[in-house]
Amino acid sequence: MMTYIVSILSIVFVVSFAGFSSKPSPIYGGLVLIVSGGVGCGIVLSFGGSFLGLMVFLIYLGGMLVVFGYTTAMATEQYPEVWLSNKAVLGAFIVGLLSELLSVCYILKDDEAEVVFKFNGMGDWVIYDTGDSGIFSEEAMGIAALYSYGTWLVIVTGWSLLIGVLVIMEVTRGN
Amino acid sequence: MKPAILITITSTVVLGTMIVLFSSHWFMIWVGFEMNMLAIIPILMKKYNPRAMEASTKYFLTQATASMLLMLSIIINLLCSGHWTVSTIPNPVASTMITIALTMKLGLSPFHFWVPEVTQGISLSSGMILLTWQKIAPLSILYQISPSVNSNLLLMMAITSMLVGGWGGLNQTQLRKILAYSSITHMGWMAAIMVYNPTLAILNLTIYIMMTLGTFMLFMHSSSTTTLSLSYTWNKFPLMAPLILMLMLSLGGLPPLSGFIPKWMIIQELTKNDMIIMPTLMAITALLNLYFYTRLTYTTALTMFPATNNMKMKWQFETTKKTTLLAPLIVTSTMLLPLTPMLAALD
Secondary structure, X not given: OHHHHHHHHHHHHHHHHHHHHOOOOHHHHHHHHHHHHHHHHHHHHXXXXXXXHHHHHHHHHHHHHHHHHHHHHHOOOOOOXXXXXXXXXXXXXXXXXXXXXXXXXXXXXXXXXXXXXXXXXXXHHOOOOOOOOOOOOHHHHHHHHHHHOOHHHHHHHHHHHHHHXXXXXXXXXXX | OOHHHHHHHHHHHHHXXXXXXXXXXXXXXXXXXXXXXXXXHHHHOOOOOHHHHHHHHHHHHXXXXXXXXXXXXXXXXXXXXXXXXXXXXXXXXXXXXXXXHHHHHHOOOOOOOHHHHHHXXXXXXXXXXXXXXXXXXXXXXXXXXXXXXXXXXXXXXXXXXHHHHHHHOOOOOEHHHHHHHHHHHHHHHHHHHHOOOHHHHHHHHHHHHHHHHHHHHHHHHOOXXXXXXXXXXXXXXXXXXXXXXXXXXHHHOOOOOOOHHHHHHHHHHHHHOOOOHHHXXXXXXXXXXXXXXXXXXXXXHHOOOOOOHHHHOOOOOOXXXXXXXXXXXXXXXXXXXXXXHHHOOOO
């Protein structure tokens, strides 16, 4: 089962994306977002990126989504829309699921598909090793490189985040 | 908006475009586009009326979609070429998608529908930044990938943009919509020559920016957003009337004004590349644009438009509005034609 863990997690990932893209009420969207975020972490963890996966869990799910959940709970309506209550949402969800199922069947029937690049069956996505070069963990070295060679990227990213906050406050000020 | 926030946000708009211009890594270019788009939203929403918010939302949606397309095509390019450097794009799928993403950002047809609506919903100064500064970044990326761009696609977009910009602007009385359709047409001229001689596209962009900046500043000086209010110019600011005449005719591309330089060089470059029908069509569709520019000129400077009597006898106050850089802009927008041999050697 462990060799197929990435495939299973990817299926859950994609199904939960269809779940919140069909636009239920934000509470349920947030719920499915948590599931998809957690499963995405699982995929990153399976490829050996333990630090990055835990960071996403802690900061994204445990910080940002928690705040999102609280604000949505404050602003929610009396009867929020769930997937089964509104035909449009249910229809969108089923369309999303069906299109993913169809693309999976298209890939599996020939065991090889070329959409933009060649996809050679399940062999591409099975984990045999974590991708370490042996002596040091590539992923931790990458994060370390972000703060040494990638200083400009840190500056730009930090500035973009600050601007994101300023812009949102400016836009919602309204007077 | 508080001055500190305005300075921060404006500098981020500039910083975003600078990052796009000066990066060689595709990811940083995408980051620059996103920073630019995010920071210009509050500038578009300077006035808090529903029209401005609707315009900002439309702008945000189209630009975000274009950025997503850009990211997808960057990843496809990475898969096929194996590197993140901005150079020619070997994969035709990635190349087509990058072209479509960038033309969505520019407002070329068939992705032009947001331009008049967004320009109309925002104030004149925000519209000025939208139609001039925001065109620099996508055109610079098109310049860098121009050897690998699908020429059929870009030329189709160019000719349809010219038709849309010409016919769309014919029935307009709102000045911001007229300038939006003028922007669509000029982007069409730039896209047409991008495949054959990208330097001329940059030349066209420079002269277009100068002309549009001058036009917007003249409109802002008299706070006129409709043809009717522009027609009171002869009484409010008598000096502005002939200036509007010169600038409008320059936008239309009439010799001996500067607006003729890009059109002349583009048609010459296209005929050097054995294309005869295309520049003929382009020159003919430029007449559509010229019609509504001369109509603006006619109502402003050449006739006394029907007006009530109190509009024809205004108190002549001394103006307190700053006309920063207006004089050099008007001079460069109208009198650069003798310098054409020097401008064409830009590389």
